[in-house]
Amino acid sequence: MSYPLVSLAFSRVAYTTRRQMQNNNLRRFSTIEPFAVDVDTNGETLASSFNPVGPPDFLSAITVGESIRSHGKNITRLSSSPDIFLAKDLIPEEDRIILMQAAQVQGMKVAGTKQSGENTVRKNSYLTWIDPFSIVSTDEGSDWRDAPLVARDTIFKSRSCFAHDVMNDSMNNAEIGICFAEDLQVAKYDKDGRFDYHHDGYSRYLTVLSYLNGVGGTYFPFGGMKDELEGIDFTNENEVSVLSFKRQLEKCGILIVGEEGSDAYLQSAFMKPKQVVQIEAGDAIAFYNYMPGGEKDLRLLHCSLPVPKEKWISTAWFRSDALTGPFASFKKAQLFESFYGGAQ
Numbered sequence: 001m002s003y004p005l006v007s008l009a010f011s012r013v014a015y016t017t018r019r020q021m022q023n024n025n026l027r028r029f030s031t032i033e034p035f036a037v038d039v040d041t042n043g044e045t046l047a048s049s050f051n052p053v054g055p056p057d058f059l060s061a062i063t064v065g066e067s068i069r070s071h072g073k074n075i076t077r078l079s080s081s082p083d084i085f086l087a088k089d090l091i092p093e094e095d096r097i098i099l100m101q102a103a104q105v106q107g108m109k110v111a112g113t114k115q116s117g118e119n120t121v122r123k124n125s126y127l128t129w130i131d132p133f134s135i136v137s138t139d140e141g142s143d144w145r146d147a148p149l150v151a152r153d154t155i156f157k158s159r160s161c162f163a164h165d166v167m168n169d170s171m172n173n174a175e176i177g178i179c180f181a182e183d184l185q186v187a188k189y190d191k192d193g194r195f196d197y198h199h200d201g202y203s204r205y206l207t208v209l210s211y212l213n214g215v216g217g218t219y220f221p222f223g224g225m226k227d228e229l230e231g232i233d234f235t236n237e238n239e240v241s242v243l244s245f246k247r248q249l250e251k252c253g254i255l256i257v258g259e260e261g262s263d264a265y266l267q268s269a270f271m272k273p274k275q276v277v278q279i280e281a282g283d284a285i286a287f288y289n290y291m292p293g294g295e296k297d298l299r300l301l302h303c304s305l306p307v308p309k310e311k312w313i314s315t316a317w318f319r320s321d322a323l324t325g326p327f328a329s330f331k332k333a334q335l336f337e338s339f340y341g342g343a344q
């Protein structure tokens with residue numbers, strides 16, 4: 001039995017497993033709701049909630065403000081729809097020092113991500129990438145030479161805590177067609193450095209951002225705004241119209257602050273957050289940038305506000321070219337079938 005290729009002509013493919021098709025001899029598709037699978041068996045309930053580009057089940061299960069302990073870390077849900085989590089103490093101090101030293105030794109480039117046109121959206125910001133698999137000798141005794149090991153460990157912890165089981169399995173099996181991790185990015189902002197509103201894009205379905213020196217400044221205008229956002233299709237808008245919508249809101253979003261405190265940010269008229277979350281050095285936030293159907297979720301727009309002092313972060317990005325974009329539903333049905341299909 002093959003997949004209903006005819007449905008591929010539509011931008012949405014029915015999320016119907018092969019087993020279901022065999023059982024029901026049915027081909028269902030919808031151009032409105034790709035995951036509206038009728039629920040009449042446990043298998044189908046599982047299918048309708050199966051979202052490999054979302055949080056793992058143990059995190060999906062917790063509500064905003066609730067914490068759990070998993071993989072040795074304390075994880076709290078900061079927002080639901082969009083999903084944002086906080087992990088305490090993801091990177092220990094000695095590893096943070098190694099990453100910052102290695103970035104400097106390796107050399108950091110001016111970060112100049114371009115938006116359309118010539119405007120660069122980052123200011124006073126520098127970055128480098130730490131290759132987790134570069135072969136290094138520790139003979140010479142410099143701590144920063146351990147950086148690849150630290151990068152590997154950081155990426156591994158990030159995905160163990162935050163990637164869906166299916167994605168972790170795929171990464172364990174090096175199925176890069178489904179999911180892979182980028183090298184670890186280390187970025188530094190000088191005082192007044194910033195990174196304007198953006199969506200992480202490039203099929204980066206999961207971002208795990210760790211604060212290396214305890215300075216925050218990350219702002220999610222639509223974090224923690226589930227009810228206010230009811231009925232708005234954030235996949236059909238463009239970033240400009242989404243941001244103009246934001247301007248209508250009196251108070252919105254989640255601001256992450258560190259040891260620098262919130263005053264510097266709140267004095268600017270730039271934004272009025274609904275919630276301020278305090279982080280410490282070593283803490284990490286994780287967020288999921290794509291909808292189950294593969295569309296960019298613009299509720300995950302975020303920025304780094306201009307920082308009052310030097311700021312260091314490292315970022316682990318997990319990408320799925322297969323599960324973002326127009327054929328995501330099709331690929332997801334295939335994945336569901338291979339992971340859960342046999343169990344029914």
Ligand SMILES: O=C(O)CCC(=O)C(=O)O
Nearest residue numbers: 195217218303304313315
């Ligand atoms: O520096 C921050 O707080 C945000 C960084 C960020 O959004 C990115 O690197 O994509």
Ligand SMILES: [Fe+2]
Nearest residue numbers: 198199200302
């Ligand atoms: Fe970002």
